[in-house]
Amino acid sequence: xxxxxxxxxxxxxxxxxxxxxxxxxxxxxxxxxxxxxxxxxxxxxxxxxxxxxxxxxxxxxxxxxxxxxxxxxxxxxxxxxxxxxxxxxxxxxxxxxxxxxxxxxxxxxxxxxxxxxxxxxxxxxxxxxxxxxxxxxxxxxxxxxxxxxxxxxxxxxxxxxxxxxxxxxxxxxxxxxxxxxxxxxxx
Numbered sequence: 001x002x003x004x005x006x007x008x009x010x011x012x013x014x015x016x017x018x019x020x021x022x023x024x025x026x027x028x029x030x031x032x033x034x035x036x037x038x039x040x041x042x043x044x045x046x047x048x049x050x051x052x053x054x055x056x057x058x059x060x061x062x063x064x065x066x067x068x069x070x071x072x073x074x075x076x077x078x079x080x081x082x083x084x085x086x087x088x089x090x091x092x093x094x095x096x097x098x099x100x101x102x103x104x105x106x107x108x109x110x111x112x113x114x115x116x117x118x119x120x121x122x123x124x125x126x127x128x129x130x131x132x133x134x135x136x137x138x139x140x141x142x143x144x145x146x147x148x149x150x151x152x153x154x155x156x157x158x159x160x161x162x163x164x165x166x167x168x169x170x171x172x173x174x175x176x177x178x179x180x181x182x183x184x185x186x187x
Contacts, residue, residue, distance in 0.1 A: 001044070009043050021047060032067075034058070035075070042066060053088070055079070056096070063087050063107075073114065076100070084108055094135065097121075105129045105149075116151075118142070119159070126150050139163070147173050 001009075003020050010018055010026065017030040026044050031051030034042070039058040042065030046053070050071040055063075060079040063086040073094040074087070081100040084107035093114035102121035106128040115135035123142040126149035134155045141162035146169060150158070160170075 006044055013037065013043070028067075031072070077117070095130075098138070115156075119162075145169075 001024060006020050006024065006026065013034050015026070015028060015032055015034070018026050018028045020026055024045060025047035027048045028046065029050050031054070032046065032049050033052070033054045035054045035056045035058065037058055039055070039060060041060065041062065042055060045065045046067035048069045048071075049067040052072045052075065053067055053070045054075040055066070056075040057078045060076070060081060063076060063081065063084060066076075066086050067088055069090045070088045071092045073096070074091045075096045076087070077096045077098045077100065079100050081097070081102060084097060084102065084105060087107045089109060091109055091112060094116070095108060095112050096115070096117045098117045099120040102118065102123055105118060105123065105126065108116075108128065108130055110130055111132040111134075112130045113134045115138070116130055116133045117138040118129075119138045119140040119142070121142050123139065123144060126139060126144065126147065129149050130151050132153040133151050136156040136159065137151055137154045138159040140159045144160065144163040144165055147160065147165065
């Protein structure tokens with residue numbers, strides 16, 4: 001795509017405060033909100049977005065075109081994603097990928113400086129989850145039977161209700177952990 005075609009797409013999407021780089025990637029000195037646009041793909045390639053990047057509530061099957069760096073929060077929930085390939089390498093705050101078709105967390109950053117929400121997916125494992133979450137970690141309503149791969153550090157609360165995790169696994173984890181686990185059995 002040439003610069004004029006990229007500008008036309010950005011204007012149609014309501015993206016402002018952008019600069020188009022020589023390689024065609026788009027940097028944004030603010031927030032990008034392309035949610036609820038019925039997008040099947042991200043129509044341009046983003047590099048750095050200094051605010052939030054919200055591509056939620058679309059029909060995305062891939063994150064190709066997502067920024068490499070998001071200064072604040074990244075939202076890709078409520079799409080048709082089976083993979084987080086091409087997700088940002090750095091996110092300044094929250095990373096929300098709930099309500100998709102994810103079977104793996106491969107591709108997420110190693111550390112999240114806010115909440116991480118991967119609930120309502122098809123996860124059977126937390127392998128490749130971030131190692132540190134400086135907020136809450138929500139893996140509720142998946143198909144998890146183990147907590148193997150859970151982050152080494154969760155600052156706030158671990159939510160794992162709605163998974164077929166055996167009670168003895170939860171009890172063993174609670175006994176070894178400083179995390180507060182909110183599970184439906186605790187209600």
